[in-house]
Amino acid sequence: MASPSVAQYTLNRLSQLGIDRIFGVPGDYAFAIDDAAELVPGLSWVACANELNAAYAADGYARIRGAAILSTTYGVGELSAINGVMGSKAHRLPVFHLVGMPSERIQKQGLITHHNLGDNVYDRFQPLSAAAACVSAVLSPDNCIDELERVIREALRQSMPAYLVISEVNGGLPVIGTPAAGQPLTAVKRQRSVPQELEAAVQTILSRLEAASHPVAVLTHLVSRYGVREKALEFIRKTNLPTALTPNDKGTIDEAMPQYVGLYAGDWSSSEAVRDCVGQADLVLDIGGIVTTELNTGLWTGQYDPARLVSIHDNWVRAGGKVFVNVAIDDVLNALCERVTTRCADHGLKLAAPALTGAAADPTTSATFYPRLQQRLRAGDTVVIETGTCMTHLNRMLLPQGVSAEGQGLWGSIGWATPACLGVVMAKTSGHTWMVTGDGSHQLTLNEIAVMGRYGVKPRIFVLNNGLFGIEDVISERGHGYDDLAAVQYHRLPEALGCRNWLTAKVSTVADLDQVLDQIDTHDGAAYIEVMIPNEESQPLPDSTIDSGYKLRTPQPG
Missing domain, CATH: 3.40.50.970 (Thiamin diphosphate (ThDP)-binding fold, Pyr/PP domains)
Structure with missing residues (x-):
């Protein structure tokens, strides 16, 4: 041969x-x-x-x-x-x-x-x-x-x-x-551990957990990258550890798990209770390696005291001043699951999906859109989150049982979500793929809609149209011509790009939105919905907040 x-x-x-x-x-x-x-x-x-x-x-x-x-x-x-x-x-x-x-x-x-x-x-x-x-x-x-x-x-x-x-x-x-x-x-066994380093790392983690009065866990997307998400969730269930996510890691945990406490990002946490739960813990077990960028820590207000932090990385563990090397994350989690005991009390935090707001004749806004989207998600679905203002809303949304999410908060390349949605929907074997993008990001890569039509995939896409690069207005100031967008009639794009059997619509009222969501539930095909959002929502953050992120001002002397 x-x-x-x-x-x-x-x-x-x-x-x-x-x-x-x-x-x-x-x-x-x-x-x-x-x-x-x-x-x-x-x-x-x-x-x-x-x-x-x-x-x-x-x-x-x-x-x-x-x-x-x-x-x-x-x-x-x-x-x-x-x-x-x-x-x-x-x-x-x-x-x-x-x-x-x-x-x-x-x-x-x-x-x-x-x-x-x-x-x-x-x-x-x-x-x-x-x-x-x-x-x-x-x-x-x-x-x-x-x-x-x-x-x-x-x-x-x-x-x-x-x-x-x-x-x-x-x-x-x-x-x-x-x-x-x-x-x-x-x-495939992707990494191998040195036995004595592994044993020392696991014993250290178990000892630190046993000694802690108020431990919490923070779970990152790295567990998904190495195929150990389910083992990490098994560990969380066995310990009953209160567990938070950072914005970069939305969708990693099943948010219906009773151990989930919400999104932690310092002052930008999903609630004061979450901020206090993680911020006041005497042990933070970091499973995957927290990325401490400004957007992941509420402009660096979510500080992690090294003395109270134990981090399980891909092939190393750090506990205070101790570092254990050549310890694969799957080996660490397998050993912990075998040896850990349940000792944590229920965290007592009450998480609830956002309530629906808005009368039928009211205009569509972020406040009326996101709670309605949340109610339509089902187990097995994946939400693809574009970088921009929609990311800030979706990260705070409580995902129903069995729903995952994918975003690009760290690299933050606008336009990523539309083609990534194509890849996600082609990779999935069950459940729906939903995507939410702003019109500014979408304009960079909307030609990929034609490819979706060509291959017959069936995503459910929402383009939030406010006519500008909204996130830029939020982090600078209103009125710049460079933030204005070309006026595209997005809901007409699928037909022009050769897509067949796509449900398309432009909605501007709550009644329109409710109707089209009902139609999506029964439609055997892709959906592409243009949702009008008032650009007045994109108001600049306070100058002091903006400077906290960009450090442009000359510091006060003294």
Whole structure:
């Protein structure tokens, strides 16, 4: 039997992780990769509107399946995708970025090609794209099998993107050697622990828990990235630990769990009770590694005292001044679940979904929209949250039982949500995918709606139209022309972009909104709803609050 080509072997090996889509834009130097995608059983090509969108879509897909494949061409393609791949790095997602490049026959002769700068420096883009990854390789027939195993292991070990370069000629040549047999991602042991370090770390955590009078846990998205979310939730149930989320980690816990106390972000917490519960705890068990950015800590008002903090990271644990290394997060959680005892009392905080407000004739506003959306979510659904003002509302919303959420609060690249929604809905095998975006963010990537229509996916999309970059007004001041948007009639886009059987509407009153939500419940297809929101909602924060985040003022002397 003939050996597979380098490109075909690479895609087949990656698909063994459980990846069934490859997101990308075709390009001449990547034709070997593009052609191979049609030959790998169970792997389907998804032609995105542009390379940045493809990177965002791969990011969304990886959040559900654990890993994803992205394909772009040399130079112009890979550079267009870098922003999206870098976001995957920030959010700890193993996206395998495959890039085609000119043939070695061209390179060896020093021939000058397009997609370059008019010279014969062919590898100038590799350091740029590799910077968005944690590991990289240039694959050839001779090294493909060994190098690919190294790259897969490192990408999964760090849970970050990988960059793979395959020249157009090498992509079509057969691999040399014995192919490796892969496993589904769920069966892969991604990190290994040193026994004595693991035992010391686990004993320390158990001792600190036992000694604490008022311990709490803060759960982060890292547990999802490493496939240990369910084990983390089992630990929380066994200990009955009161558990909070930070804004970046919305949707990680099942918010119907009695242990959930709400969103903690210092002064921006979902309630004073949550702020006090975490802020006054004598032990904060950080499961996953809290990211202490300004937006995740209420402009750094959510401080974590190192003496009271125990953090379980991907492969290390810190407890005060003690650091334990080479301890894999799955091993730590497995050991804790075996040995922990239930000792925490119920936290006593009462969480409730927001009440519906607004009469039928009232205009749609954030206050009338979000509670109604919350009531329509069902177990198994996923909410994709765009960066911007909608993020601040959705992060505070109490998700019903079994509902998850995905956002990009750390990297914060506006426009991410629309293509990421494509990736999420393609990766899910059950439940609906809902997306909420502001019109400013949506304008950056709305051409991906055409791709959704082409592939027949069925997201439920809400575009909140206030005619401006609302979040910019909130963090600066009103009246700047650069915050005004082009007047797009969003509800007409799906038809113009070739989408069929999409429920579309423009709503401006509460009655309109209630009616269209009823229609969505019974509609067997995608929904795309333009919701009018008054731009007066986007009022600037107090000057002192803005300066707390940006530190522009000269401090007072003395």
